[in-house]
Amino acid sequence: MMIKPNPLVMIPGPTPIARSVMEQLGRETISYNDLRFSVEFKGLIEDMKSLWRCEDGMVFIAGGSGTMAMEMGISNTASRGERVLVCSNGFFGDRYVNICERKGFDLDVIRAEWGKTVTTEEIEAHLAKRPSSVVVVTHVETSTGVEFPLREAASMIRAGHPDTLLVVDGVASVGGAEFYMDWGIDIMLTCSQKCLGAPPGLGAVWASPRAIQKRESMPTIAESYVDFVQWIPVMKDTMKYWGTPAVNMVWALREGVRLIKEEGIPERDRRHRLYAEAVRRAMGALGFKHKAPIELASPTVTVFLYPDEGIDDAAFRAAVYDEGAQIAPCQGQFLGKGFRIGHMGNITPSTIVSLIAAVERGCVRQGIKIELGSALAEAQRVLTGV
Numbered sequence: 611m612m613i614k615p616n617p618l619v620m621i622p623g624p625t626p627i628a629r630s631v632m633e634q635l636g637r638e639t640i641s642y643n644d645l646r647f648s649v650e651f652k653g654l655i656e657d658m659k660s661l662w663r664c665e666d667g668m669v670f671i672a673g674g675s676g677t678m679a680m681e682m683g684i685s686n687t688a689s690r691g692e693r694v695l696v697c698s699n700g701f702f703g704d705r706y707v708n709i710c711e712r713k714g715f716d717l718d719v720i721r722a723e724w725g726k727t728v729t730t731e732e733i734e735a736h737l738a739k740r741p742s743s744v745v746v747v748t749h750v751e752t753s754t755g756v757e758f759p760l761r762e763a764a765s766m767i768r769a770g771h772p773d774t775l776l777v778v779d780g781v782a783s784v785g786g787a788e789f790y791m792d793w794g795i796d797i798m799l800t801c802s803q804k805c806l807g808a809p810p811g812l813g814a815v816w817a818s819p820r821a822i823q824k825r826e827s828m829p830t831i832a833e834s835y836v837d838f839v840q841w842i843p844v845m846k847d848t849m850k851y852w853g854t855p856a857v858n859m860v861w862a863l864r865e866g867v868r869l870i871k872e873e874g875i876p877e878r879d880r881r882h883r884l885y886a887e888a889v890r891r892a893m894g895a896l897g898f899k900h901k902a903p904i905e906l907a908s909p910t911v912t913v914f915l916y917p918d919e920g921i922d923d924a925a926f927r928a929a930v931y932d933e934g935a936q937i938a939p940c941q942g943q944f945l946g947k948g949f950r951i952g953h954m955g956n957i958t959p960s961t962i963v964s965l966i967a968a969v970e971r972g973c974v975r976q977g978i979k980i981e982l983g984s985a986l987a988e989a990q991r992v993l994t995g996v
């Protein structure tokens with residue numbers, strides 16, 4: 611039998627895990643209030659604050675997935691009856707709408723056409739008519755591969771609506787696309803298994819001083835586990851207890867964040883954009899068109915649509931899997947019409963080339979007419995800059 615290693619995980623999370631991150635999971639688990647752990651937990655929190663310029667604010671790290679972090683982000687910034695505007699660019703924006711619908715807000719929603727983004731102008735026009743306590747956006751919408759113009763929108767909101775808090779779902783961007791809390795962001799949230807390059811299991815939420823003040827001005831909230839007030843003492847003094855920290859996952863995330871610190875946020879952004887271009891050009895050579903317009907193309911994940919109805923989506927992705935790379939199905943309106951490639955986290959040009967070679971072989975297996983090597987050549991040109 612042919613040797614069959616695990617396929618490359620080229621989906622928008624989990625992402626390939628560096629050996630040094632994985633090794634943290636094999637360490638002998640110690641108590642969460644053993645000083646040796648609490649010092650490392652504190653180090654992680656401090657690194658996350660300084661890397662993303664949240665020195666005056668707080669970072670919360672708790673067991674759970676990105677959806678838990680979404681719940682934490684909004685539960686602590688808006689109360690029942692307050693006006694909240696959610697800008698949805700697709701599947702995960704709609705998930706935030708659903709979370710908010712359960713909380714009794716005076717909820718407004720602006721939806722973009724799939725593959726486009728809600729614009730800063732639309733938000734500005736909306737807020738002029740209906741001032742909101744909180745605006746929620748998705749930095750990178752994973753179901754469409756669209757990047758929201760975060761910096762522009764954040765400065766518009768800070769300048770024109772200084773009392774409005776900005777909550778950002780950064781699950782598919784933090785550690786991939788550049789951003790800093792001092793752009794005017796009040797809540798940023800993510801989880802361990804996407805661009806941070808650790809296994810699934812931890813959620814992370816950055817909160818500006820304004821966001822912390824907002825929570826402190828609110829009465830007791832309905833949610834318990836995700837309540838900032840429960841976690842603040844722990845995040846200030848990691849010897850304290852609220853819910854048991856996921857000890858080994860904290861170590862793994864700490865190593866993931868150390869790798870980001872070593873690489874640098876701007877460099878990491880540039881690397882992701884280079885890989886995104888390599889993947890786009892390669893897939894273009896095979897006849898797969900990226901859905902997001904180029905000026906909105908996310909650095910971390912790209913959605914490609916099949917050129918015609920003749921391609922069996924599940925069979926195609928299975929063929930690529932057998933050839934050594936896992937790519938993801940589309941979601942929502944694009945389900946069955948194409949596939950998603952995650953090109954995020956701790957990957958290298960070799961990862962990108964292996965992925966593209968697997969897609970080429972998958973095409974051949976499925977009888978899709980392509981010129982072998984054409985996609986690889988495009989990617990190599992982008993990666994080498996010639």
Ligand SMILES: *Cc1c(COP(=O)(O)O)cnc(C)c1O
Pocket residue numbers: 622623675676677678702748750751752779780781782801
């Ligand atoms: C993956 C993702 C989520 C959900 O994260 P889970 O860990 O699956 O709960 C939310 N928002 C975006 C943009 C995502 O990509």
